[in-house]
Amino acid sequence: MNYPFWEVPYLGGGMLIGLIATLHVFVSHFAVGGGLFLALMERRSYRNNDTELLSYVKKHTNFFLLLTVVFGAVSGVGIWFSIGLVHPEATSLLIRTFVWAWAIEWVFFAVEIAALLVYYSTWDKLAPKTHNLVGWIYFVSSFMSLIVINGILTFMLTPGKWLETGSFFDAFFNPTYLPSLIMRTSITLALAGVYAMFTGSFEREAFKVRIIPHASIWLMSAVPLLLVGLWWYFQMIPPLSQHIVKGGAPIVQMFAALSVFFSAIVFPFAYFLAYRYPRYFSPALGVLFLIMALGATAVTEWVREAVRKPYVIYGVMYSNAIYKNDLARFQQNGFLNEAKWTTVREFDPNDRAQLLAAGEQMFRGQCGHCHTTDGFNGVKPLVYGWGEPFLYEQIGRLNELRRFMPPFVGNDEERRALAAWLYELNGEIPPLSDAKGARDGVAESR
Amino acid sequence: MASPNPADLIPSAGNIPLPGPEWLFHALLVFTFILHIIPMNFVLGGGVTTLYAEIMGSRRNDDRFRRLARGLAQITPYATAAAITTGIAPLLFVQVLYGQYFYTSSVLIGSFWISVIALLIVGYYGLYRNSFRVKHGKSLSMWTAWGSSIIFIVIGFIYSNNMTLMLTPEKWRDLYAAGGHTLNLSEPSLYPRYLHFLVGSIAVSGALVVAYGLFAWKKDDGYGRWLVRAGAFQFIAVTGAQFIVGFTFLFALREEWRMIFLGGSVYATGLLLAGLTFAVVSMALFLIAALRDRPATPAIAGMIALALTITFMAMMRDALRRHALEPFVTSFNVVPQTVVMTAFFVLFVAALAIIGWMVAIVLRAGKSTGKASD
Numbered sequence: 001m002n003y004p005f006w007e008v009p010y011l012g013g014g015m016l017i018g019l020i021a022t023l024h025v026f027v028s029h030f031a032v033g034g035g036l037f038l039a040l041m042e043r044r045s046y047r048n049n050d051t052e053l054l055s056y057v058k059k060h061t062n063f064f065l066l067l068t069v070v071f072g073a074v075s076g077v078g079i080w081f082s083i084g085l086v087h088p089e090a091t092s093l094l095i096r097t098f099v100w101a102w103a104i105e106w107v108f109f110a111v112e113i114a115a116l117l118v119y120y121s122t123w124d125k126l127a128p129k130t131h132n133l134v135g136w137i138y139f140v141s142s143f144m145s146l147i148v149i150n151g152i153l154t155f156m157l158t159p160g161k162w163l164e165t166g167s168f169f170d171a172f173f174n175p176t177y178l179p180s181l182i183m184r185t186s187i188t189l190a191l192a193g194v195y196a197m198f199t200g201s202f203e204r205e206a207f208k209v210r211i212i213p214h215a216s217i218w219l220m221s222a223v224p225l226l227l228v229g230l231w232w233y234f235q236m237i238p239p240l241s242q243h244i245v246k247g248g249a250p251i252v253q254m255f256a257a258l259s260v261f262f263s264a265i266v267f268p269f270a271y272f273l274a275y276r277y278p279r280y281f282s283p284a285l286g287v288l289f290l291i292m293a294l295g296a297t298a299v300t301e302w303v304r305e306a307v308r309k310p311y312v313i314y315g316v317m318y319s320n321a322i323y324k325n326d327l328a329r330f331q332q333n334g335f336l337n338e339a340k341w342t343t344v345r346e347f348d349p350n351d352r353a354q355l356l357a358a359g360e361q362m363f364r365g366q367c368g369h370c371h372t373t374d375g376f377n378g379v380k381p382l383v384y385g386w387g388e389p390f391l392y393e394q395i396g397r398l399n400e401l402r403r404f405m406p407p408f409v410g411n412d413e414e415r416r417a418l419a420a421w422l423y424e425l426n427g428e429i430p431p432l433s434d435a436k437g438a439r440d441g442v443a444e445s446r
Numbered sequence: 447m448a449s450p451n452p453a454d455l456i457p458s459a460g461n462i463p464l465p466g467p468e469w470l471f472h473a474l475l476v477f478t479f480i481l482h483i484i485p486m487n488f489v490l491g492g493g494v495t496t497l498y499a500e501i502m503g504s505r506r507n508d509d510r511f512r513r514l515a516r517g518l519a520q521i522t523p524y525a526t527a528a529a530i531t532t533g534i535a536p537l538l539f540v541q542v543l544y545g546q547y548f549y550t551s552s553v554l555i556g557s558f559w560i561s562v563i564a565l566l567i568v569g570y571y572g573l574y575r576n577s578f579r580v581k582h583g584k585s586l587s588m589w590t591a592w593g594s595s596i597i598f599i600v601i602g603f604i605y606s607n608n609m610t611l612m613l614t615p616e617k618w619r620d621l622y623a624a625g626g627h628t629l630n631l632s633e634p635s636l637y638p639r640y641l642h643f644l645v646g647s648i649a650v651s652g653a654l655v656v657a658y659g660l661f662a663w664k665k666d667d668g669y670g671r672w673l674v675r676a677g678a679f680q681f682i683a684v685t686g687a688q689f690i691v692g693f694t695f696l697f698a699l700r701e702e703w704r705m706i707f708l709g710g711s712v713y714a715t716g717l718l719l720a721g722l723t724f725a726v727v728s729m730a731l732f733l734i735a736a737l738r739d740r741p742a743t744p745a746i747a748g749m750i751a752l753a754l755t756i757t758f759m760a761m762m763r764d765a766l767r768r769h770a771l772e773p774f775v776t777s778f779n780v781v782p783q784t785v786v787m788t789a790f791f792v793l794f795v796a797a798l799a800i801i802g803w804m805v806a807i808v809l810r811a812g813k814s815t816g817k818a819s820d
Binding site for chain 1: 456457458459460463464465466527530531533535541545548549550553559560566571622623625785786787790793794800801804805807808
């Protein structure tokens with residue numbers, strides 16, 4: 001516990017990051033693809049002297065600005081805030097390694113924001129060509145910011161040769177860099193289509209039948225690219241991550257299946273509901289597509305995070321912020337002895353109160369990054385019915401029991417402490433076979 | 447936490463080398479903070495000034511105040527975008543140099559720190575709401591204007607908490623026991639420090655009103671003159687008050703910190719003197735601008751003097767931080783990433799050129815159409 005531990009009640013820190021990140025991804029990828037959509041549509045409306053299309057593009061810009069500049073930008077800062085709070089150790093490593101990449105991303109981001117604000121506020125004030133050029137500046141800089149952040153995101157799962165060389169370029173252009181870039185690019189195009197279908201659904205019928213099929217083409221054409229990216233990405237991730245997706249962790253397997261399912265099912269939906277029968281494409285359908293797209297984004301991001309277990313930075317740092325290299329030292333000297341932020345350091349294992357206090361500190365330091373007690377991924381239900389000796393046994397074999405969990409780190413007394421604390425979460429419970437006893441148990445717990 | 451020495455709580459920074467010279471990160475931290483603090487002042491002080499102008503407008507039934515409120519309501523969303531964008535860079539560089547202090551203090555006030563994000567989204571949308579109302583010829587929503595202003599005032603307070611807490615490891619132990627649901631309220635220098643920022647932002651917004659007046663002058667010289675005067679007097683009066691707040695802050699600092707500005711360090715003392723000098727110079731220049739028929743030259747000179755004051759104040763802030771953390775800092779293992787570092791500077795210059803070009807075409811378009819922005 002090099003850093004103090006930030007407890008997020010019921011949700012857990014990982015889930016908090018996940019929630020913020022999912023919403024951010026859903027908007028920020030639109031901010032990239034939607035930029036291309038705007039620039040292209042504006043150009044087309046000038047070329048064909050299409051005032052109807054131009055007036056739609058203007059309206060779409062207002063929506064685009066309010067969503068991306070405010071929510072998109074601030075939620076991006078939000079990811080940063082949340083990872084700093086939940087994973088200061090890993091964030092520190094990333095910042096030190098990638099500060100110049102982040103600084104470059106910031107430069108593109110600044111151009112992106114400036115261009116969008118100019119674009120939004122100068123319709124009818126700039127010459128059409130100049131205005132369209134600002135739109136292109138926006139799109140190129142937003143795509144560049146994706147190109148940069150993609151290197152940092154993929155590094156966490158596949159640090160590749162960096163592990164030996166420590167070189168920036170090995171870290172950045174890591175094994176999943178390209179497949180992930182293909183995936184993310186296809187998502188930007190798909191979301192550009194989905195959001196355009198949404199704003200298009202409010203249009204008059206005469207224009208709707210033009211814009212909805214066009215928007216649906218953006219979505220449908222992204223699907224094959226996305227599936228190729230997903231497949232390639234899967235080939236490049238570590239064997240254990242593949243194993244987790246293939247069923248090593250059933251929930252991850254299910255979510256991965258859902259990710260592919262959502263991505264694939266959206267194709268026939270888009271074809272029939274939008275491309276073939278655009279006249280009937282109502283705002284409610286527009287919302288339905290947004291929900292499907294958000295669902296796809298959520299499960300995909302969730303799987304991407306889940307397959308990185310038991311690490312937060314693969315092969316370097318476990319999900320609970322413990323450097324792999326420190327394992328032996330902690331094992332020998334004791335985890336709490338080496339920890340900076342603990343209320344208990346040395347304790348008498350024969351004193352139950354001291355043992356439990358130490359156990360709680362062990363939980364904070366080694367389990368709390370992924371588990372809550374009662375809420376999401378809560379340990380209380382997970383260890384329900386486990387006796388103390390059984391807990392002690394399992395704790396010592398965590399990484400065998402569940403390959404995606406980090407090993408327990410600490411000395412024997414600390415292992416006993418954690419087992420005792422986990423046991424006391426549920427206390428003594430009646431045996432399973434005794435139905436009457438079980439009912440009494442429920443009554444007692446009330 | 448069982449050991450008594452606060453230094454024992456400071457996390458180790460890990461063994462990942464610093465990818466560039468330490469002085470460069472320091473320079474970037476201070477430079478980008480200056481870029482951030484100016485639009486941040488426009489957001490915070492501009493929101494307060496909007497409210498004040500709207501209230502005065504209806505009290506005195508004076509349309510000039512109402513026009514000012516509407517004008518500011520349209521500027522503040524842009525200022526917010528600028529403040530957020532420029533705020534990312536110092537947040538990055540502070541993590542590079544001071545990660546172990548910054549993350550720790552952030553965690554200790556964790557629930558407040560993360561709430562900044564939600565508050566910012568709500569406050570920012572509030573500014574846009576009023577901006578759209580003005581665009582569509584409606585009156586400002588006072589409820590929204592109050593809401594956004596209060597939100598930004600609260601965000602500033604949370605920031606002041608974190609920035610003071612990261613400097614005082616001896617406070618960490620007790621706050622950790624409270625479990626991330628408390629602020630650094632026991633720090634005596636917190637309140638004057640925060641007030642120093644708040645008052646400063648209202649003063650700087652006076653300068654924004656002057657700049658706005660210079661633009662408005664060309665279309666309506668009566669209104670422009672009124673704006674320049676109102677802004678200049680706001681700046682002068684609030685900066686006058688700032689001298690009191692600033693010295694209160696200085697004397698609220700613990701003695702060993704205060705003394706660096708009072709002769710203990712030639713560098714820090716020089717910064718204080720330079721900052722005070724340029725503050726007085728800017729007040730005088732804004733006074734001249736308020737009294738003159740052609741205020742542009744003294745007003746712009748006053749803004750330059752103000753920018754220098756802000757620069758010296760930002761450097762003082764950095765000097766204080768360095769001094770406070772001096773007993774704890776360890777040296778960095780530096781392995782520069784020369785190629786990426788160079789790429790950053792090249793792209794940074796290119797970005798400035800592109801942004802400059804875009805601003806230029808906007809200004810040129812504004813001139814040629816002659817459309818009033820309100």
